[in-house]
Amino acid sequence: MKLKMDRAELNGFLQEAFPQVASDFEVEEVSEETLRVRMKITEKNLRPGGTVSGPAMFSLADVAIYLAVLARIGPVALAVTTNANIDFMRKPVAGEDLLAEARILKLGKSLAVGDVLIQSEGMEAPVARASLTYAIPPKREDSR
């Protein structure tokens, strides 16, 4: 499927639509097959012991698949997450950024489904996997 937004447009959209969290994330690559987002790890995302919190990993998974959907339907969507399933599999490496690779498995008229693998930078084994579903409203206007 042809992309409607490139890397720079996706990063610009993040800044405009989610100014509170946009500085945490950066789209590094987007193609028809995959979208890679970096989550910059800072103090506020850490739990005691230097571990990234579950909610922080959840937000990374959500952002990555959401942007992969937008890359395909354009920035006009009001898509909302309806279901998320996440497996926390390993402890992230303390202090390292997280990298998420998302792919879209279904992009229907009313539902989109994607999944994502999350890794600590420099460690090959994934720390988490997630799959999320988004409801796409019939009329597409404005951003979420």
Place this chain on the structure above:
Amino acid sequence: MKLKMDRAELNGFLQEAFPQVASDFEVEEVSEETLRVRMKITEKNLRPGGTVSGPAMFSLADVAIYLAVLARIGPVALAVTTNANIDFMRKPVAGEDLLAEARILKLGKSLAVGDVLIQSEGMEAPVARASLTYAIPPKREDSR
């Protein structure tokens, strides 16, 4: 199952173990059947339009079931979330606190499973439901 921690002890544990987020949550009630946690909604948990963010609801579900497990096994656990599944069903009421009712469905030697319903204060229909699994380590020492 008899409880090993009461409401005050659970709130005290939150303060000690998770000082960064403890002020967001307050255990309101704990019994053998259920545990109710209030999430105080402030600016930082809101998305544009006054909606509570998905990661914020995820963290509420996680805290509620985690504390319900601790209430039963004591504050010594190093339990970690291994799987979370969440359905976002309705838009939370703008500006209202969230209330989570958690119950423990399984408390085995190595795995605990619970589920939770999340409501906006003053609205009966639930905004989200979630079920989570925790791995309980063989040796229980220290807090997570």
Place this chain on the structure above:
Amino acid sequence: MKLKMDRAELNGFLQEAFPQVASDFEVEEVSEETLRVRMKITEKNLRPGGTVSGPAMFSLADVAIYLAVLARIGPVALAVTTNANIDFMRKPVAGEDLLAEARILKLGKSLAVGDVLIQSEGMEAPVARASLTYAIPPKREDSR
């Protein structure tokens, strides 16, 4: 929400729409709060050791929530399962029927969400819990 189908109508619907599996299931009770289905355990649902198979429990969860949706919207639906999440928590009691208690948490225009607890008859602790999402098509005609 007022019910559009009672117990006898739901059992009749099962016979007509799913003749291959209808003899496995029986709706025992339906109300605005809950729907209880019995799964009669026979040889074909068993694994070695007398355990009910995972797919059999999945089908019970699916049938229970599906019928609870139909009880509310009528037998005309073409609803399809879009997501299922199931926790297998205990071994079912060998040879005993399974009982599923389903409740509907959301019944929107396009999506319905419900969850279910499954027990072995005579054992209180649940053997499984599941939550499922159904897509409800815009035009409701015919049975699934």
Place this chain on the structure above:
Amino acid sequence: MKLKMDRAELNGFLQEAFPQVASDFEVEEVSEETLRVRMKITEKNLRPGGTVSGPAMFSLADVAIYLAVLARIGPVALAVTTNANIDFMRKPVAGEDLLAEARILKLGKSLAVGDVLIQSEGMEAPVARASLTYAIPPKREDSR
């Protein structure tokens, strides 16, 4: 990770351990990266309209990841499914076999996690995706 069972051994294990369902499945390929299983579609797996039933797809996902785990730890496991999450994304092609590609994302001492994509033979877009968790008992003896 080195494999302890090859394709023929996995198919042989299926015949011995699950004689009731073994004829439905055939391992077509196994490597350190992936395992592919074919599900032969017959009348008993079909719903009205020629669609494969949800429970049948669930059983395929379960078998595929279970065998991928066994290929790595050997046929001696008593692993049990503890959680399954499945997205049904498209209608399977009527009458066509299903093909499942499973990969193992985590193989720990007590938990294994894998995911799987299911396709109808001859159609590229996946009909379902699933992720499952297995508990691996401390002592590994006998088959499930």
